Amino acid sequence: MPRKAATLKSEIEKLLRKERLAVIATQGSPYPYTTLVGFSFTKDLKCLFFATMRGTRKYRNILNNPHVSVLIDTRKNDIDDFKDAVALTILGRAAELEKADKKKYLTLYLKRFPHLKSFMEDPETALVEIQVDRYIFVRRFQEVKELSLT
């Protein structure tokens, strides 16, 4: 069990490196809205990025309410998951990156998802940044640790 913030941080980083897809929940009305996205992250774990078209429901939801929740996990859809799977919930605020920043972080994003190059070149595609407020790390079914960055 991680005992120190540094250990927990490195476990979270390991998970973020290993997994590439995440479920993002945005605030819809009246229902919360979940969808699957490809994500990248900064080494200090302060930011996550994902790409989306501006016409999507999640983009619209974020414009109305930037608070999002992201889930990343290691499940294999097997009975062992109840013992071995790890889940990470990330709470933060999402906003589209402005031009200058987009250029900076696009390289990072494309390094992970080179096959999305043409999708990213589409003028309707936005690169969204999530500023992380808190990580909630769950393992062994019910063991929960939180790491706050702010």
Place this chain on the structure above:
Amino acid sequence: MTRYTVPIKDIIREENLNCGNKAQALSIMTSEDIRIPDGICITPDAYQEFITRTDLKGRILMELGRKDLKDMRWEELWDASLRIRNMFVRTPLYPSLREDIISGLPKSLQRKPVVIRSSSTAEDTQGTSFAGLHDSFVNVTGIDRILHHIKLVWASLWSDAALSYSKELSLDINNSAMSVLIQNMIVGTKSGVAFGENPNDPKKAVIEAVYGLNKGLVDGDIEPDRWIVNGKTGKIVSQHQSAHDRYTTVTTEGTTLKKKNLAGTRSPLLNKNEIAEIFSTLTTIQNIFGSKQDIEWTFRRGLLYILQARPITVRSSKDNNKRRVWDLSLRRSIDNLNNLSKKIEKVYLPAMTKEADKIAGKNLTKKSDKDLAEEIADRKKAFESWQAIYWNEFIPFAHGFRLFGQIYNDRLSPKDPYEFVDILATSHLMSFERNRALESFAKDIFKNSQGSSRSTSDPVLKKKLEDFIEKFTGVSCDIAKCENEKETLLNIARQLGKKSPSAKNKPVGREKKTKLFLHSFSKKDRAYAENLLDIGRKSYRLRDDDNIYLGRFEGLLTEAIEESRKRLGRRCKDTYACSNPEEVMRALNFRTYAPKAVETRPDKNSKMKMRARQLRGQPASRGIAEGTARVVATASDLGFVQNGEIVVCDAIDPNMTFVIPLVSAIVERRGGMLIHGAIIAREYGIPCVTGIPHATDFIKTGDYITVDGYYGLVIVHDQKEAKEKRAAGRRLSTKKEGIP
């Protein structure tokens, strides 16, 4: 042969059939005309099918997922294993599997007594096996009892010993399996073992023999006759004769140790011809397998039967993990426990009281600094030497109630695997006697003061307090003497006085359950059952009381350190360093020295904040409670405990039991269902979760927490939630179900 059974002789003919090395070796031997007891093997597929179709697989997985096995103490492994064992016992064999096994079982084995043995697919491979990981049962008769014991053998794939070797065995829910051997029971007149290689001299072989069955020899309860023979020729080199005063024999079910009439047992147990026959068979077996072997054998009506053979490298595997070797040595037989019980009651406890009384009679205030330092050294030595006896004798004795629990569960299959604790808890525990006296004293204070906090200078109150301390000073380190000049005790008493009498847990149907247990044995075996119950109760009581006996020595040491602290005055700035006997002694001997503590390094990532939201442990006493946490790190923290708070500590020790009537739940780092904290929580009917790693690091005094004693979970609420909960004044009352 059926879908799930195969005769032992056919095992080697079947491809892709992994019945484990034990079964494989028997099959090879029978094909080479070595005489072995007839029987069948229940294939590992039967085990896998059973756990998959009954959903046991998922339940075992959840049990094992509580915590890393490597982080579990032996007691926690035992608890996990007990719960898994009970899952097997309570899950019926579904009809098609039951019918398949019955139809594969020859009629002769269905009527006569049989031996049911484990043959794990991971066991007995060279270099990875350690003896006694899985269970085998001797002398079982009738279909229902056979089927019941098959499940017990399956369950032993997850025995506490196997769990502690899980890494070496690559124990895994998907790939590990257990096959079961059911063999004709050979009730031999003399039995034993033979080793193709003497560990001290590889050119020699060793033969050991006992009267009756070889269980007493294998369990280490009976000393055997021993012959050292030449490894090539079988010529006897030396022989050692034992007392021949006991032997193992069958009872209605299972076996028992009996005393033997010494008349006519003076001559060696085996004659030269018998030794030659055992040696010759051993040599044949070694030639078959191409390696030195370790065999078990028995003689019946002049015929030699081989019960087991395995490569000698297996048994000689050395375990370098000393702690694990020690843990496994805690498993004791009933005979061993009977001896231990006598020694503890007649020798150790009286000696502890005598020595502690002698130390307590010394006047510390009159000693010079140098003499006081010597006194600390003496008290430290006394404490450490009794602590060693506590580890080597008292803790193994605690296996008595574990053994009882296991047999109780096997006989009665209760829904709650800890139901047996109700039967054991009839004993008069010393700590509860103290608590009752403290509660009565508290009521007096409350009555005299009408609830107001009166000062310790009140002469009536002072006298009552001194009387209480005087009365109980003989049984423990009284906290009032050791810490904070009685104020701690008074604070607790004041809190207690305001509280209604503690609701003691009175388990339902204690007498009925005791009767049920005893009557689950035949009249012939009733004495054994009563002995088991007696040992169970004694060891359960000692589990509580031994801490108090040992605690007294620790208290006497603390008393001497307290006296030193007063004298050292300003040099004792660091409270933690001044509780270290070595540092205190040095300061007493050198006037300029001030006790020092070890420095700790700050966390580099201090900007990031980590907090635990939910912590998983073991559900040690049922119920749910919410409240403010009170971390108790030292005895001095006890005085601050408020009514309804939740005690969070590393391990409940005897000093802390004073506050338990006040608190609404217990959270403990040390794991186990039968540890002191769990026992006392069940007795007071409050929830308890044990085995929370670093509990006192993750939970702080003042945190608002929920303790779930059903599932074994502690939730640490954030400030917002805590505020809301406190404002709502919501406190779930502790729920009791009459069972722990």
